[in-house]
Amino acid sequence: MADVAHLAGVSSQTVSRVSNGFPGVTEQTRAQVLAAMRELGYRPNSAARALKRGEFRTLGVITFSLSTMGNIRTLDAIATSAAAEGYAVTLLPVAVPTQDEVNGAFSRLGELAVDAVIVIMETHLLDAATVSLPPGVQVVVADSDAGDRYTVVDTDQAGGARDAVRHLLDLGHATVWHLAGPEDSFAAQRRANAWRTTLTEAGLVPPPLVRGDWSAQSGYRAGLHLAGQPDCTAVFAANDQMALGLLRALHERGQRVPDDVSVVGFDDIPEAASFLPPLTTIHQDFTEVGRRCVEKILSKIRQDPPEHGTTLVPTRLVPRHSTAPPQKH
Secondary structure (H helix, E strand, O other): OHHHHHHHOOOHHHHHHHHOOOOOOOHHHHHHHHHHHHHHOOOOOHHHHHHHHOOOOEEEEEEOOOOOHHHHHHHHHHHHHHHHOOOEEEEEEOOOOOHHHHHHHHHHHHHOOOOEEEEEOOEOOOOOOOOOOOOOOOEEEEOOOOHHHOEEEEEOHHHHHHHHHHHHHHOOOOOOEEEEOOOOEHHHHHHHHHHHHHHHHOOOOOOOOEEOOOOHHHHHHHHHHHOOOOOOOEEEEOOHHHHHHHHHHHHHOOOOOOOOOEEEEEEOOHHHHHOOOOOEEEEOOHHHHHHHHHHHHHHHHOOOOOOOEEEEEOOEEEOOOOOOOOOOO
């Protein structure tokens, strides 16, 4: 800083004011200082500035899986929203969701100097007391069943699933089969519960649930089974990747979509409109989930009044060409 001040012909205090964006410096002086910084290759020491101000302008993100499309898109939205607010993101994937791993992740993020932490946790951990988050750390949880103990942001899983099932029933299908996600997934459970409840409220006995693991391969295997069910004219798949595998299996078994079987997915991935046929699905607003997570964690950093409970981001049905009224036989 002294070198910059000497070259620009100003005081070190003036250099400090320019590097920190403070007012009270004329445009001519500011230009001289910036030119000197460029000539000398000077960059402000962000770590020193952070220690002085007591903030690092960095958010930590802990996630237990980078393999699911939902987590990736939520993470992307968090990073984009954080950048818009002048914050960087430090990502720490955790391979095994245990208490020791979570404690270790928070410790490592503390060493990496973050102001607060967002946890993307779609598995059943917080509700089952398998994992608890360390006290004294500002935390927002995404895609979880943490309840009132934490600040949670989630997609309206149940509302989206109800819309999917109601859409198929309103088309005239006698029942709706469900291709569910993995048992340990909070989102999968919420969608399966809403599927079952919607059918029951309509006076129907739900068919046997078919289980997948979010992958297109598991959707394909489930589709081979569902293609052999004579009363299966409508399927609600818990995500679009499984719906993709399901479409392939139905095609291979000679089942036409939507003439013989209607299919609804969940997520509305960018490729859903390019499936054959284009997939009717439930749109999740991952951008809004990420924005809300950042909004709430920044509120905690500013020490606004504490807020717990869950904020639900609405979903919407996107009708395309994979659903139609059942054919008359």
